[in-house]
Amino acid sequence: MGDTVQQFFAVKAKIAAAEQEAGREAGAVTLVAVSKTFDAADIKPVLETGQRVFGENRVQEAQGKWPDLKAAFPDIELHLIGPLQSNKAKEAVALFDVIETVDREKIAAELAKEIARQGRAPRLYVQVNTGSEPQKAGIDPREAVAFVARCRDVHGLAIEGLMCIPPADENPGPHFALLEKLAREAGVAKLSMGMSGDYETAIAFGATSVRVGSAIFGSR
Numbered sequence: 001m002g003d004t005v006q007q008f009f010a011v012k013a014k015i016a017a018a019e020q021e022a023g024r025e026a027g028a029v030t031l032v033a034v035s036k037t038f039d040a041a042d043i044k045p046v047l048e049t050g051q052r053v054f055g056e057n058r059v060q061e062a063q064g065k066w067p068d069l070k071a072a073f074p075d076i077e078l079h080l081i082g083p084l085q086s087n088k089a090k091e092a093v094a095l096f097d098v099i100e101t102v103d104r105e106k107i108a109a110e111l112a113k114e115i116a117r118q119g120r121a122p123r124l125y126v127q128v129n130t131g132s133e134p135q136k137a138g139i140d141p142r143e144a145v146a147f148v149a150r151c152r153d154v155h156g157l158a159i160e161g162l163m164c165i166p167p168a169d170e171n172p173g174p175h176f177a178l179l180e181k182l183a184r185e186a187g188v189a190k191l192s193m194g195m196s197g198d199y200e201t202a203i204a205f206g207a208t209s210v211r212v213g214s215a216i217f218g219s220r
Contacts, residue, residue: 005045008033008216011199015210018203029203032079032192034213037220040065046216047073055100055211057082059091066095080122081163081192081211083137086110093118100125100163100192102151103139112155123160125192126151128182130175131167138164141178148186161190161208172198176205 015029035043036057043054043065052075056062059080070076079098089110092099099122102108115121126148129138139147144162151157162183166175176193183191192209194202199210 004042004217005049007218008046008049008051011212011215014200015203018200021200022204024203029207030209032081032209032211033216034081034195034211035217036061036082036213038217040069042217043069047076053077053079053209055079055081055213056096059084059088059095062095063091079211089114090118093120093122096122098123098125098160100161101127101137102157102159103127103129103137105147105150108151108155108157112157115157121158124151124157125161125163125190126159126186126188127163127165128179130164130178131170133167136165141182144182145186148188159186159188161188161192162186163192165195166193166198172201173205176202176207180206 015031019026019028030053032053032055033046033051034055066078077097079100080092080096081100084092084101084107086106093114102124126144127138128141128144129136130141132140148159151159162179164175164179166172179191179193190208191206193207194210196212196215199212202210
């Protein structure tokens with residue numbers, strides 16, 4: 001498992017260099033280590049370095065491994081970064097500390113209901129489909145600002161930031177710039193953008209968190 005830890009520290013060093021390059025404060029960017037498809041044995045060495053922020057794509061998969069890890073490391077912050085189905089809102093609110101993929105009215109309503117029922121309020125991001133790709137989750141960029149307002153005013157949800165996954169075959173820069181502009185218009189402070197291939201670019205465009213999986217854990 002030495003490789004994973006080495007790769008983790010290499011990513012941390014690149015984040016620090018990108019912050020400096022962009023004239024950002026050291027530590028301005030949170031690393032979300034994306035552990036989807038990796039089991040507890042793979043994740044533990046990264047936890048033992050002191051990393052506490054992790055991302056998972058699927059509610060069910062996360063339920064299988066994180067309750068025990070959270071019991072062992074109570075200060076873990078777990079992010080849901082994959083699409084959320086409304087029938088999984090109950091489990092998502094119970095397990096995740098941050099849900100980054102709020103992208104439609106039905107999900108907003110379900111989350112509001114579960115937050116009230118469970119008395120547990122994960123921090124929330126709206127996912128924006130910056131490339132308007134039909135197969136991809138996320139709200140249309142033209143509707144994003146109004147949707148954030150509806151989440152607040154209609155559903156009583158505190159939206160903390162915006163998240164995007166640019167199209168794989170396009171330069172990510174314009175997508176990151178668009179997300180930053182929408183966040184300003186919507187009055188939210190956090191930007192979850194940038195993955196293993198483009199997180200340094202995302203930091204230059206103002207990312208407050210980057211979601212890095214394969215550059216740390218390798219590919220599954």
